[in-house]
Amino acid sequence: MEHHLGTLNTPLGKLFCLIENNCISLLHPSPHLVPNSLYINSSHPLLAETQNQLDAYFSKKLQTFNLPLKITSSSFGEKILSALQEIPYGQTLSYKELASHIGHPKSYRALGSVLSKNPILLLISCHRIILSSGDLGQYLWGNERKKKLLTLEGAIFS
Incomplete structure (x- = not known):
């Protein structure tokens, strides 16, 4: 390999x-x-x-990455990580909305566990997942960076 x-x-x-x-x-x-x-x-x-x-x-010149990825996870994890790539630039989903989107509406806590182990940051956009309340929630690269990414994309305003 x-x-x-x-x-x-x-x-x-x-x-x-x-x-x-x-x-x-x-x-x-x-x-x-x-x-x-x-x-x-x-x-x-x-x-x-x-x-x-x-x-x-x-520099706000690219909204969709076009790079080959190798996702290694359980089938549930792969389903989540693949679904994250479908969330458009500048938009967010709650953990609960993403869980419903992948057909597992009660699994939002397990979904959070998968996101906390995302090995391919930015390209697999876990920063676009927020709490149902609108709060940022957690981000493994730090919440300050999550806020900066979402501000860059126009999903939140500082």
């Missing part, structure tokens, strides 16, 4: 990006999720393209 690891820069901080067989399997701030046997090698073209698309997103 071919692996490439790079660090990508965003206005909100550095992200580790892992490419497995030409698909992104990790875009995350935590180095603890990166396998110990890998070293940073930023020569893969998909790393450059991911950086280009992140730059365009943060």
Whole structure:
């Protein structure tokens, strides 16, 4: 299996990006999720393209990422992570609405557990999930970053 690891820069901080067989399997701030046997090698073209698309997103020139992803989760987790990719830029859903959307209306707590382990931040848009009350809820990259992302997208106004 071919692996490439790079660090990508965003206005909100550095992200580790892992490419497995030409698909992104990790875009995350935590180095603890990166396998110990890998070293940073930023020569893969998909790393450059991911950086280009992140730059365009943060400069409000891109609303939909077009990058190959490798989602590794349970079937329930894959269903949730796939559904997150359908939420349009600038829109939010509550945990409860997303649970209903995937056909599991009472599983919003389990859904939250899956979101807390999302390995591909930004590209799988867990930041667009909020509480039914309209409060932000939790975000594994920090609520201040979640607020900045939703403000960038126009989903909330500061």
